[in-house]
Amino acid sequence: MDMEKFIKNMPKVELHAHLNGSLSTKTLLELATLEYGETNNEFQTICRNFQQNQEFSLDECFKKFPIAHALTTTKDGLRRALLSVIRDFSQDNVVYLELRTTPKSTTKMSKVEYLETVLETIRLADSLYPDICVKLLPSIDRSKGIEMAKETMSIVTEAMKTQSDLIKGIDLSGNPAISSFDEYGKILSDAKNNNLKLALHCAEIDNSDETYKMLQFGMDRCGHGTFITSQNLNIAKEKQIPIECCLTSNLKCGTVKSYVEHHFKNLYQSNHPVVLCTDDPGVFDTTLSDEFIIAQKTFNLSTKDLELLSLKAVDVSFADSVEKEFIKQKISKYFND
Ligand SMILES: [Zn+2]
Numbered sequence: 001m002d003m004e005k006f007i008k009n010m011p012k013v014e015l016h017a018h019l020n021g022s023l024s025t026k027t028l029l030e031l032a033t034l035e036y037g038e039t040n041n042e043f044q045t046i047c048r049n050f051q052q053n054q055e056f057s058l059d060e061c062f063k064k065f066p067i068a069h070a071l072t073t074t075k076d077g078l079r080r081a082l083l084s085v086i087r088d089f090s091q092d093n094v095v096y097l098e099l100r101t102t103p104k105s106t107t108k109m110s111k112v113e114y115l116e117t118v119l120e121t122i123r124l125a126d127s128l129y130p131d132i133c134v135k136l137l138p139s140i141d142r143s144k145g146i147e148m149a150k151e152t153m154s155i156v157t158e159a160m161k162t163q164s165d166l167i168k169g170i171d172l173s174g175n176p177a178i179s180s181f182d183e184y185g186k187i188l189s190d191a192k193n194n195n196l197k198l199a200l201h202c203a204e205i206d207n208s209d210e211t212y213k214m215l216q217f218g219m220d221r222c223g224h225g226t227f228i229t230s231q232n233l234n235i236a237k238e239k240q241i242p243i244e245c246c247l248t249s250n251l252k253c254g255t256v257k258s259y260v261e262h263h264f265k266n267l268y269q270s271n272h273p274v275v276l277c278t279d280d281p282g283v284f285d286t287t288l289s290d291e292f293i294i295a296q297k298t299f300n301l302s303t304k305d306l307e308l309l310s311l312k313a314v315d316v317s318f319a320d321s322v323e324k325e326f327i328k329q330k331i332s333k334y335f336n337d
Helices: 003-009 025-036 042-052 064-070 075-091 111-128 146-163 181-193 208-217 230-238 247-253 264-269 288-299 303-315 321-336
Strands: 012-018 094-101 133-141 169-173 197-202 221-224 243-245 274-276
Touching: 003 288, 012 075, 012 221, 012 274, 012 288, 012 303, 025 042, 025 064, 025 075, 042 064, 075 094, 075 111, 094 169, 094 321, 111 133, 111 146, 133 146, 146 181, 169 181, 181 197, 181 208, 197 208, 208 230, 243 264, 247 288, 264 274, 264 288, 274 288, 274 303, 288 303, 303 321
Parallel strands: 012 094, 094 133, 133 169, 169 197, 197 221, 221 243, 243 274
Antiparallel strands: none
8 A cells, every 4th residue: 555545544643623724625615605505705715716726825824714713603603614624534534633622702602602512513423423532622812811711711610510521621822922821820720720631832933931931830732842942842851741743834834944844853753752733724725644644755754653653642642541542452453454
């Protein structure tokens, strides 16, 4: 079997994907047509343009976000979008997915209803797509301020009373340039005390003082780690903090110059726990298979490397021990049959 096909068929684990950014152009077009009918609206025009052309600037890619937001303002729209995303990951042979989303209030639903709809839909997907196990990491958007973060945490804490089998951690994301991490320490400590793991976007931009503080604070996984300095990397190494590497996202956002220069290489070669993730596969027009194919070609990974990376992803996931064992068996069977 050729390598690309081998990777596509490989059972994969996705630990860093945002719901709205995971909506593919094809899915956005389907959802826009369902929502607004066949009449040619602005969203459909933008989606068709994405389908007909290959190369886009980052600004153009980011036009997908407002479309995704607009199509997920109702419970039905959110349910359809989430089911499409789970279907797409399942079709890419992702067997375990940790999905992130910020509970939002819209004119049609409250934040509580948003979170409830997401959780109900994940349970529904369990019967529709039985080959994929989906968990939720509600996001705190640090660009929205501390009051919003407190509100999100209180909604999540309430939901944890009955849904702790699905809610596994908290994601801290949003524009790091316009807020300070210091404000969020207390809330994240509360989350930790409530049995939630922490997956924090960290060193996404060049701010070594903040990265130092965040690593000292501690986290269960670090999102991106792009601008981590050698001093800060030593802290990550001491604490064995796994780093989620999103090759295409970083390249398209211009935070790394080329795949060859991506920090994945040094991390992997130095045996630091590292996972390959998509971040926003819809926006960046990628899949987890594509990310593995790029990594395999760029860093000349062997099938043994692919197996080790996949098993490591299970280890650093927030699944429980029974789930981890089940997924590991699936992966080992694929590589050793
Ligand atoms: Zn992200």
